Amino acid sequence: MSVTLAIDAMGGDHGLAVTVPAALEFLRKARGDRVILVGDEPAILEALSRHRTSPDDRLSVRHTTQVVEMDEAPALAMRNKKDSSMRIAIDLVHEGAAQACVSAGNTGALMATARFVLKTLPGIDRPAIASMMPTQKGAVCILDLGANVDCSPEHLLQFGIMGSALVAATENKPSPSVGLLNIGSEDIKGNEAVKRAAALLRSSPVNFAGNVEGNDVYRGAVDVVVCDGFVGNVFLKASEGLAQMLRAFLREEFGRSWLTRLAALLAWPVLNAFRRRVDHRRYNGASLLGLRGIVVKSHGSADILGFRCALERAAEEARHGLIERITAHVEKLTPVDA
């Protein structure tokens, strides 16, 4: 099945300098798919011409006049930027002209606009943000990463269902195991919401593996990790910060003298293989789950490789019918007497 992606070409720290070449790379690899570049048409055409290309049957441009700023308040962006590249990219999904949209813009505005335009799926109270992360055994999907700071047990259950559908769709795992992020593996641990969520997940059709702790996540203990958005965001940012620090320390130690720099040179292929293995760009692209349409958020600072990975993720989700899968999962769950 071929997919059409609507791309917010203006979003992110680098805008067209990243979105246009990433879209072209995506098209080169994904032979059947199409993209719509949404944004300032003259600027997009100029960026395309710099890559010696122009619109064709697989690449079209949709002109818009506004751009949502990275630090703009979501409510203001929604009210005042009805012709923004972000808004129109979402509209294209809503109208069926595209099967998924991708933006590297303001997360809050993207979530608010997507929720307003697309609406949530039946049985889902709140959309969540999910992302894949590397583990010792492969990858794990973790949600929510910051859309919902306070979550009821029912919300956490819905996150489990959505994460499970996401992993089933994109990782080719028919029945992904779902863990609840907690501060101990025993059932009595954690706060009230988490304890009750464990009970709900246990009696749901989800393949619930019980509580997991922060270190279990990277061990690859489960395929999906469920937590509220506050905890998930701290998890994600702490991991980013620690990885940055270790990278900085390694660089410093290898840069101390000509002797250590020589060692770095000799160890280069190994260090490079290591770097590739934990390259966060390969995991770029967070899914806004629970909406009646596929929306993927790229990191604002993503480079071409990173943004292309977000495009591939969006296309994969559309190709494997993510929305239909979530809908089917939620229907299975709803008790007969509800």
Next chain:
Amino acid sequence: MSVTLAIDAMGGDHGLAVTVPAALEFLRKARGDRVILVGDEPAILEALSRHRTSPDDRLSVRHTTQVVEMDEAPALAMRNKKDSSMRIAIDLVHEGAAQACVSAGNTGALMATARFVLKTLPGIDRPAIASMMPTQKGAVCILDLGANVDCSPEHLLQFGIMGSALVAATENKPSPSVGLLNIGSEDIKGNEAVKRAAALLRSSPVNFAGNVEGNDVYRGAVDVVVCDGFVGNVFLKASEGLAQMLRAFLREEFGRSWLTRLAALLAWPVLNAFRRRVDHRRYNGASLLGLRGIVVKSHGSADILGFRCALERAAEEARHGLIERITAHVEKLTPVDA
């Protein structure tokens, strides 16, 4: 000022095999200090004799007949193990025979017993667990790490005060900066408890630096990071898990072939310097803050170096009058009309 430490010699995964040699190393380095090894006397004497030593004026043994198991329920341990090495070590602090105690045993039992025996300080509702972690600029104190899963804004304020006193005492920083762990640096971010805690911290005598995100912590943005025990525990365990994963990946990549093993050999001094720099053993020893006595918890799996670091931490806290500092901080805080 010389300090006497009460050491739970039986606690931890390795018991006497770690606690006894660590105590001997501690005594060798800290010339004026004393230790009391608490536990099964014949076994302790045997362990000492294996190191060709015996009790003297700086090393004494306090015989006990019970041991708290690592997975024992805290309430049961408190009720049934009144002659445990853990309980008696705490009792020695309570009686003034020691100025601090250290245990690598069951965290829940240690906290419950310490709280029961020592009681909390005036103005402190709940004790918290604090630990130092490495950052790009030095070290940061983070609390709570798991003692309190649900925290009111007032609890978070008290954590800020206690963490501030701890860093002032042991890191020689007269006015440590305190950050509130949140999912955005703006004041409007986060859940209700965090938003109200920010207001309380801002109007307190603490040097409040505002909200910090997970990645700011490792950047060394502040000296003290305050969060509830659920979030703190996830932060800590996520960091442990990620560090373990990266270590495993590095080892795998350097172990792939004779060529990569040769590269590892050549890069060895650099990798070793890197490892020393982020050696978690140097940060071993979490402080149970808010009690009328100094209690330090060592990681259960700590080795001799790790346990010795926990002993040094406890001695430092006693030497620099941590309890008096916290008391003074809390008194400064209490409003006149309270």
